[in-house]
Amino acid sequence: MNPGLLLPESALAAGAVIALLAGSWTPRRLQWIVRCVALLSLAAAAVFAAAAMARPATVTPEGVYALDAALHLARVAVPAGAAITILLAAGHVAGHRRESEFYVLVLLAALGTVVMAGASGLLVLAAGYLLASIPVYALVGFGKDALGTEAALKYYLMGALSGVLLLTGVTTVFGVGAAGDYATLARTLPDASAGVVAVGTTALVAGLLFKSGAVPVHFWVPDATQGAPAPVAAFITTVPKIGALAAIFRFADQALGETALNWPLPAALLAAASMTLGNLAAFFQDDVRRLLAYSTISQVGYLLVAVAAVHGSDTALSSLLFYLAAYTATNLGAFAVVCALPRARTLADYTGLMRKRPWLALSLIVCLLGLVGTPPTAVFIGKLTVFTAALDAGLVWLVVLAAVNTVASLFYYLRWILPVFRTAADDAPADRGGGADVPVVRWSAGVAVVAAAATLALGIGSSPLLDPLQTGVLVR
Amino acid sequence: MLSVVVFLPSAAAAVLLALPRLPDRAVIGAWVAAAAVDLALVIALWVAYPGGSGVTGDIAYEADLRWIPTVGSGYHIGVDGLSLPLVAMTALLFFACAVYSLREQRRVRAYAVLFLFLQTVSLGLFVSLDLILFFVFFDLSIVGMYFVIAGWGHGTPIRSALQFFLYTFVGSLALLLGFIGLYLAADPHTFDMVELARSTPLEGDALAGGLVLAAIAVGLAVKTPTVPFHTWLPPAHTDAPAPGSAILAGVLLKMGAYGFVRIAMPILPGVWRDYAAVFVVVGVVSVLYGALVALAQTDFKRMVAYTSVNHMGYIVLGLGAAGMAAGADLQASTLAVTGAVTQMVAHGLLTGSLFLLAGVLYTRGGTYDMAAYGGLAKAAPRFALVTAVAAFGSLGLPGLAGFIAEFQIFTGSLSSAPVPTALAFFGILLTAALLLRALQRIFLGQRGRAVRGEPADLSAAEALSTAPPVLLAIVIGIAPRFLLDVIEPAARTVAALVAQ
Numbered sequence: 001m002n003p004g005l006l007l008p009e010s011a012l013a014a015g016a017v018i019a020l021l022a023g024s025w026t027p028r029r030l031q032w033i034v035r036c037v038a039l040l041s042l043a044a045a046a047v048f049a050a051a052a053m054a055r056p057a058t059v060t061p062e063g064v065y066a067l068d069a070a071l072h073l074a075r076v077a078v079p080a081g082a083a084i085t086i087l088l089a090a091g092h093v094a095g096h097r098r099e100s101e102f103y104v105l106v107l108l109a110a111l112g113t114v115v116m117a118g119a120s121g122l123l124v125l126a127a128g129y130l131l132a133s134i135p136v137y138a139l140v141g142f143g144k145d146a147l148g149t150e151a152a153l154k155y156y157l158m159g160a161l162s163g164v165l166l167l168t169g170v171t172t173v174f175g176v177g178a179a180g181d182y183a184t185l186a187r188t189l190p191d192a193s194a195g196v197v198a199v200g201t202t203a204l205v206a207g208l209l210f211k212s213g214a215v216p217v218h219f220w221v222p223d224a225t226q227g228a229p230a231p232v233a234a235f236i237t238t239v240p241k242i243g244a245l246a247a248i249f250r251f252a253d254q255a256l257g258e259t260a261l262n263w264p265l266p267a268a269l270l271a272a273a274s275m276t277l278g279n280l281a282a283f284f285q286d287d288v289r290r291l292l293a294y295s296t297i298s299q300v301g302y303l304l305v306a307v308a309a310v311h312g313s314d315t316a317l318s319s320l321l322f323y324l325a326a327y328t329a330t331n332l333g334a335f336a337v338v339c340a341l342p343r344a345r346t347l348a349d350y351t352g353l354m355r356k357r358p359w360l361a362l363s364l365i366v367c368l369l370g371l372v373g374t375p376p377t378a379v380f381i382g383k384l385t386v387f388t389a390a391l392d393a394g395l396v397w398l399v400v401l402a403a404v405n406t407v408a409s410l411f412y413y414l415r416w417i418l419p420v421f422r423t424a425a426d427d428a429p430a431d432r433g434g435g436a437d438v439p440v441v442r443w444s445a446g447v448a449v450v451a452a453a454a455t456l457a458l459g460i461g462s463s464p465l466l467d468p469l470q471t472g473v474l475v476r
Numbered sequence: 477m478l479s480v481v482v483f484l485p486s487a488a489a490a491v492l493l494a495l496p497r498l499p500d501r502a503v504i505g506a507w508v509a510a511a512a513v514d515l516a517l518v519i520a521l522w523v524a525y526p527g528g529s530g531v532t533g534d535i536a537y538e539a540d541l542r543w544i545p546t547v548g549s550g551y552h553i554g555v556d557g558l559s560l561p562l563v564a565m566t567a568l569l570f571f572a573c574a575v576y577s578l579r580e581q582r583r584v585r586a587y588a589v590l591f592l593f594l595q596t597v598s599l600g601l602f603v604s605l606d607l608i609l610f611f612v613f614f615d616l617s618i619v620g621m622y623f624v625i626a627g628w629g630h631g632t633p634i635r636s637a638l639q640f641f642l643y644t645f646v647g648s649l650a651l652l653l654g655f656i657g658l659y660l661a662a663d664p665h666t667f668d669m670v671e672l673a674r675s676t677p678l679e680g681d682a683l684a685g686g687l688v689l690a691a692i693a694v695g696l697a698v699k700t701p702t703v704p705f706h707t708w709l710p711p712a713h714t715d716a717p718a719p720g721s722a723i724l725a726g727v728l729l730k731m732g733a734y735g736f737v738r739i740a741m742p743i744l745p746g747v748w749r750d751y752a753a754v755f756v757v758v759g760v761v762s763v764l765y766g767a768l769v770a771l772a773q774t775d776f777k778r779m780v781a782y783t784s785v786n787h788m789g790y791i792v793l794g795l796g797a798a799g800m801a802a803g804a805d806l807q808a809s810t811l812a813v814t815g816a817v818t819q820m821v822a823h824g825l826l827t828g829s830l831f832l833l834a835g836v837l838y839t840r841g842g843t844y845d846m847a848a849y850g851g852l853a854k855a856a857p858r859f860a861l862v863t864a865v866a867a868f869g870s871l872g873l874p875g876l877a878g879f880i881a882e883f884q885i886f887t888g889s890l891s892s893a894p895v896p897t898a899l900a901f902f903g904i905l906l907t908a909a910l911l912l913r914a915l916q917r918i919f920l921g922q923r924g925r926a927v928r929g930e931p932a933d934l935s936a937a938e939a940l941s942t943a944p945p946v947l948l949a950i951v952i953g954i955a956p957r958f959l960l961d962v963i964e965p966a967a968r969t970v971a972a973l974v975a976q
Contacts, residue, residue: 318546354586374619375612384608385547388656399656403649410645411638418634421627462544470546 005060005067007048008075009114015041016107023100031099038086038103042079042110049075053468063181064121066254069469070246073321074117077328081239082110084332084447088339089231091441093142102142105135106235116211116243120254121181122170125247129166129207132243133159136236140228151220151227155236158210158220166207172200173255182254190258197259204251211244213237214300215274222281225293230342233289234335237296242324245303249320252310267308268398275301275405282412286346288338291412292331295371298409299327305395305402306386312393318469319389323382325465326370326458330379333367333451340444351419360445361420363452368413370455373406378458381466478537478553481517481563482599485510485570489592492585500584504577507588511571511595518567522560522962530556530966531742531973532673535605548659548666549608557966558737558817559602561959562730565824566602568945569726570595573719576832576941587628591719594620598727602734607655607667610739614651614699617728618644624720625712636711643708644698651695651735657688658743673742673973685747692740693755700732702762702792706785713781714844718835721777725784726828730820733791737817737970741795745974752799755792756889760896762789767906776914777834777844780827783870783911786903787823787878790885791816793900797889799974806968806975808888813967814960815884821959822877822952825945826869832942833863836934837918841926846917848926853919856933860919862942867911869949872904876953880960 003010015038023034049072057068085106093099112132119125137159141152176192177185189197210217213236225233252263278298285291306320337360344350354361370377383406390399458465488510492503521537528534538554555563573591580587597620601613618641626637659665661677661684678685698705713721736755741748748755766785773779794816798809834844836859841849853860869876872883882904889897934942952959 369619375608375615380612380615381544381547384652384656387653388547388659391653391656392660399653403653404646406649407642407646410642414638414641418626418638421623463542463546466544466546 005052007052008045008079009111011041011045011048012079012107012111012114015044016104016111019100019107020104023104026100028095028097028099031095034100034103035086035090038107039083041107042083042086045079046076049079059120059183062121063183064124065118066120066250067118069317070250070321071114071118073325073469074114074242074246077242077325078110078113078117078239081235081242081328081332082106084336084451085231085235085239087447088234088336088444089229090443091339092229092231098142102139105139109135109139109235110239113240113243117246119247120183120250122174123180125251126167126170128243128247129211130163132211132240133163136240139232140224140236142232143229147227148229151224155220155224158217162207162210162217165203169200169202169204169207172196173204176200177255182251185255186257189255194259194261198261201251201256201261205248208244208248209270211240212248212300212303213241213297214270214304215277215297218274218278218297221297222290222293225296226287226289230289230335230339233292234332234339237293237335238328238331241300241303242328245300245307245320245324249307249310249317252307253317257311264308264311264393264395267304267310268395271301271304271308272398272401273301274298274304275402279405279408279412282409285412286348288345288347288350288416291347291416292334292338295409295412296331298405299331299371301405302383302386302402303327305390305398308395308398309389309393312395313389315385315392315470316389318466319382319385321469322462322466323379323386326378326382326455329451329454329458330367330370330377333363333448333455334371336444336448336451337364337367340441340448342441347416347419350416351422353420355423357440357445359449360440363448364420365417366452366455367448368417370459372410372413376459377455378462379455381459381462385466477521478555478603479539481514481521481567482553482596482603484514484517485592485595485599489589492589492592498585500581503585503588504574504580507592508571508574508578510592511567511574514595515567515571518564521555522564525555525560525962527962528556528965529969530558531969532670535670536560538605543606544608547608548662548664548668550606550668551609552605552668552670553600553603553609554605555603557963558734558970560962561817561821562602562734562824563599565821566595566598566727568948569722569824569828570598572828572832572941572945573722575937576719576835578937579935582628590620590624590627591723594624594723598723598731601731605669607658607669607672607739610669610735611648611652611655614731615645615648617731618648621716621720621724621728624723625716628717628720629715630717631715632711633715636715640708640712647695647698647705649695650691650698654688654691654695657684657691661688669739669743676743676745678744679746682750685744686751689740689744689747689751692735692744696732696735696740697758698732699735700729700788700792701785702758702788703765703785706762706766709785710778710781713784713831714775714778718832718838721781721831721834722828725781725831726824729784729788730824733788733816733820736792736795737813741799741970742973745976748799748974752796755796756800756893756896759789759791759793759796760899762786762792763900763903764906767903767910771906771910774846775844776837776846776918777831779846779910779914780830780834783907784823784827786907787819787827787870789903790882790900791819793893793896794819794885794889797893797897798971801888801892805891806971808891809971809975810888810964810968811884812888813971814963815881815886815888817963817967818877818884818952818956818959819881822869822881822949825949826866826876826878829866829942829945830863830870832938833859833866836938836942840931841924843926845926846914848924849918850921850924851919852927852931855931858934858939862934862939862946863919864915865950866942866946867915869946869953871908871911874953875950877949877956878953880953880956
């Protein structure tokens with residue numbers, strides 16, 4: 001095959017290798033050079049990806065890697081998410097003993113995530129999954145503190161379990177389908193035993209659900225999000241979703257298309273469970289990171305609504321991809337605010353932020369209302385298109401449930417927004433977070449403002465992204 | 477031109493945000509100036525308005541740009557007889573609120589920015605001719621008002637604001653589902669209101685049409701609000717700052733009522749006809765229930781809030797009756813629709829002004845409890861006069877805008893829905909009683925305990941903010957032709973659409 005087709009992936013891999021080598025020989029105070037190398041390779045990956053979009057969608061000759069709309073989006077959104085993570089982390093890990101390793105791990109995880117999004121063969125999917133998972137285990141425990149170690153352990157154990165499940169699923173489907181690539185599977189699976197296909201699919205999807213943090217394999221999300229360093233928390237709740245959901249959608253669309261499996265129903269049930277449980281659990285969280293963790297579980301639910309509409313609507317894919325992009329910008333924006341105020345851990349710590357840090361507070365409000373899906377932010381357009389696709393597919397009950405959930409989610413996001421508006425005088429002087437004397441991580445604050453602006457821009461000017469997604473279909 | 481009117485306040489808000497060192501007085505000055513310029517522009521639009529039937533065509537100052545073509549949604553704005561009066565009322569009310577806020581001292585910049593933002597949102601909603609654009613403004617109005625109540629309210633503002641947000645947000649999502657239903661039914665898929673009103677995609681599909689109308693009606697009913705979706709309104713009104721209440725009652729409530737005329741009736745005419753009786757009943761219940769509960773209030777502001785439920789009930793009654801009359805009597809249903817739109821304007825002017833006056837009252841005595849006042853007319857004659865005129869207008873005294881509106885609604889509804897209309901007459905009696913009693917308690921008799929010393933009469937700013945809407949209501953009451961000439965052609969179009 002033509003190696004030029006994989007330039008973005010190559011850029012990420014090369015970036016990781018160069019960063020690792022350069023990091024080993026660079027003095028600690030010059031490690032910012034490694035950071036630049038990592039950012040450069042991410043930028044290169046995105047640029048190559050943008051250049052590749054013009055080409056017609058195609059599959060590699062072996063049939064195991066699809067270059068189409070889903071991959072194009074992942075190739076841009078994942079490096080962007082990784083770059084934001086590195087920018088957010090710059091303040092935390094600068095001068096750290098293992099600074100360059102941090103960047104290498106982020107690059108590798110990004111590469112794995114992109115590969116997952118493009119995989120149209122079972123073995124590539126498994127490889128991408130492992131590459132996307134293992135570096136993240138190390139990242140979660142990067143702080144080496146008690147909370148972080150516990151989080152890493154939990155994440156690793158759940159990850160190992162779901163990794164085994166995924167491999168079991170891959171093996172089973174491979175076994176009954178007698179092929180690894182989705183195009184062949186689409187022909188062979190309808191003749192295979194439906195029960196075995198169902199078991200294999202369940203195991204395979206369970207692994208991918210773990211990566212996206214969906215119910216029922218969501219238990220790691222709150223602990224890992226709370227225990228990991230804040231930038232890592234931003235990464236693990238955002239970026240892997242792009243690869244995992246693209247992979248789920250692709251498998252359902254391409255490999256399962258013709259089987260007797262009633263795919264939309266379980267997907268809809270998973271969506272319903274994920275958004276409902278995530279929202280209910282988020283209600284009375286006082287720790288901002290735990291709140292965002294449960295919010296991310298609920299957001300997977302809305303994303304899975306688009307997956308449930310896979311066979312019923314032509315716009316299911318474009319709505320899913322747009323929602324992923326919108327969610328990436330919005331969630332990273334919210335986490336950027338958290339990173340900018342490292343000492344503010346609880347909702348009360350945000351008291352009076354509006355007065356002291358108006359731009360940061362505005363960014364937070366835009367991002368949180370964005371997560372609700374308030375117009376004209378990007379997630380609103382995402383929800384609009386996802387709801388439209390699902391109604392088109394006849395899933396009225398699911399859309400109504402999603403709407404009800406949206407209202408419920410408003411409650412806990414408002415619990416965070418309210419203290420921002422209160423003046424500190426109204427309450428006890430809880431001046432740990434928003435106080436003018438507290439150092440604000442400037443880079444993170446800048447990222448927050450940019451992300452909030454991007455959320456608005458992507459919402460008001462959604463056409464440039466939505467149009468190409470609309471015409472793009474998954475190649476078969 | 478219309479876009480300038482809509483976005484001028486937001487541009488002013490952006491400038492205010494960008495100039496952090498401006499003193500508070502200058503901020504409010506800029507706010508008043510922006511609101512005044514916007515009002516002047518709206519008057520210019522009115523003067524140059526060419527007229528026309530509206531709704532499915534003949535829309536003035538139209539702009540139609542590509543926005544999200546993939547989902548069939550565009551930046552489509554324009555005004556016709558249904559929206560122009562509301563646009564003008566909105567601009568006037570926001571100007572009044574800006575003037576009223578001249579003495580505001582708490583976090584002035586954010587306050588001004590929020591109101592300017594709300595002005596853009598409100599104007600934008602009334603000129604939207606695209607469902608998604610409409611929804612965007614609809615939702616943003618909730619966000620803006622939430623921050624006004626939570627940030628500058630009194631009593632338990634956080635609680636009321638949260639209740640307001642959650643309740644109206646539920647409604648807005650129901651609305652969104654209805655809009656998506658319309659979009660999916662249209663062929664080709666579109667969110668364009670004019671296009672949808674021409675093709676009426678859900679005609680003949682009883683089940684889908686009924687479901688979509690139900691979703692849209694619930695969404696709009698929460699915002700209007702009608703019984704039984706009104707429970708968010710009294711706390712939100714009571715705890716909001718005076719200009720917030722004025723905007724909430726004067727402008728935001730109209731968004732729901734306006735949605736019925738602009739979206740539900742023209743796009744789902746047949747379904748509206750089928751379910752018109754439901755709206756008539758809901759309207760009458762709102763009229764009577766709102767009046768009765770208002771009668772039981774001792775809190776002036778709360779009482780005015782409940783009269784809003786009553787007054788919005790007339791609108792729903794008129795629109796429902798127009799649906800029932802359809803086919804039989806185009807003239808009557810035109811009259812009912814015209815009356816409903818006039819009522820939106822009249823209620824906006826009079827109730828907006830009453831809420832500002834309630835704010836004046838609060839600054840004098842620190843309470844809304846009517847029993848704590850008394851005898852204010854002697855010390856504050858101008859205050860008493862303006863309040864009395866606003867209250868009389870509100871109860872529908874001839875010579876004021878409310879009378880014109882209610883008279884048309886009743887005349888238009890009587891033939892098609894005689895019994896409900898007769899019942900609704902009692903609403904007028906009740907509101908007359910309760911408003912007269914309120915006037916008597918506050919302004920006549922012995923001086924109450926809440927006011928110590930000599931209470932000041934209306935200050936210049938207070939007079940300049942409360943009197944213009946009342947004066948305009950008098951003008952409409954005496955010489956309504958200039959308003960009705962604008963509304964009637966569009967109202968006839970709506971009535972004709974429903975009649976087909």
